[in-house]
Amino acid sequence: MRIVTHSGTFHADDVFASVILRAALGDFDFIRTRDAALIATADLVFDVGGVYAPARKRYDHHMRDLPRREDGTPYSSVGLIWRDYGRAALPRFVPGIEESMLDSVWHDVDAGIVLPIDQADNGIATASPSHLALLIEAFNPTWDSIQTYDEAFSEAAGLAHGVLQRACRQAYAEAKAASFVLTAAGAAKTPQKNPHVIVLDRKLPWEKAVFENGLTDLLFVIYPNEDSTSWYCRTIPPEPNSFGQRLSLPESWRGLQEEAFSKAAGISDGVFCHPSGFICGARSQASAIRLAEQAIAAGQAAEAI
Structure with missing residues (x-):
């Protein structure tokens, strides 16, 4: 499988999207490019290509009629990838997670990590200096760096993987805790x-x-x-x-x-x-x-x- 996103400067949405796809799909050839021929022949494309067509595994969002959440918030590439591949990725981030917990964990991570990146990437929320989106962008090479953009992207993806894994495990722990609390609340109503x-x-x-x-x-x-x-x-x-x-x-x-x-x-x-x-x-x-x-x-x- 060949998966493509754009080359050059990266943002939190494409970095996190790549991490989610790695967890969901396992090994694949990952190419960062703007070559139209490579984009056209890829099995999955995100954040580039000018096409939003999930059935064809095309997940760009840089167009006038861009995809939006139910509440009208524009998606970035991470929101789209998390929507379609997040549940498949969760067992890699949280080994042993029960199927009954998938939706709860998915929603928590969507609200806490993914949605704020969607908002920042689309300019509808102010990103403070400590915002996760800006922390990821800081991995881009400086003007005088000898590091390539692909090398920097790989480093940023390492941080994003750790953040996302921890967020998923925290959400899973909270979902399990809720089960214990509800059981205790039920016991409190007994004679x-x-x-x-x-x-x-x-x-x-x-x-x-x-x-x-x-x-x-x-x-x-x-x-x-x-x-x-x-x-x-x-x-x-x-x-x-x-x-x-x-x-x-x-x-x-x-x-x-x-x-x-x-x-x-x-x-x-x-x-x-x-x-x-x-x-x-x-x-x-x-x-x-x-x-x-x-x-x-x-x-x-x-x-x-």
Whole structure:
């Protein structure tokens, strides 16, 4: 198989597109050229050629009637290649990924990595000096360099591969975490459990799953620290990335540690309560759950007054 893109100066979209195709298709002859004959006879062409025809594996986007996303955002070559080959590439970036996780991971990477490159390449979003698109462009040879553009492209592709692989694995980890959170939320609704408290058996990212799945009844999440020597009781914020609380921990606990905190909270193994009332901890799971239950009872009592 022969795959072609343009020669000379490169941008993030063609670099990342090449990395995706390598992961999806394996070995192929890769040529960077503007030779019309080579472009015409290639098996797949992206970011050059003046033709957008996915059925013929032609993925240029430099034309007046350029391809767009459903929301109207113009595609760059990476958006087009990720759209058609991203799911096939994911098993190479994330070995062992379950088929059921492909769509979730694909969408996360599309939103977090691919879409911003589409926007920057088409000039519809301002790229700050640290924007990924500009970091890739910085690999182009300087005017006084003896390095060829193809050599520089290869170096840039190495960085892009690392970024994309890490983004895919992070998205996969978050998708798995969401599954654990939803299972815990389901368990919280069973008899003898508190429906406002979820208990996780490991530390993992839970906030995204809470908000994306509309778990509005949850008030606290219980989880261990990294070595399971203590357990956290964390309030759930009213919106993502906030230190606010749907229900704050009792004022009488805040800022206390060890024995003083244990006495105030009525447990034997308390560790601390943060002064702002968004998190506290104990040395056992049972005590951490007890802290959440007491905070909920205190909140209900305050509302009844």
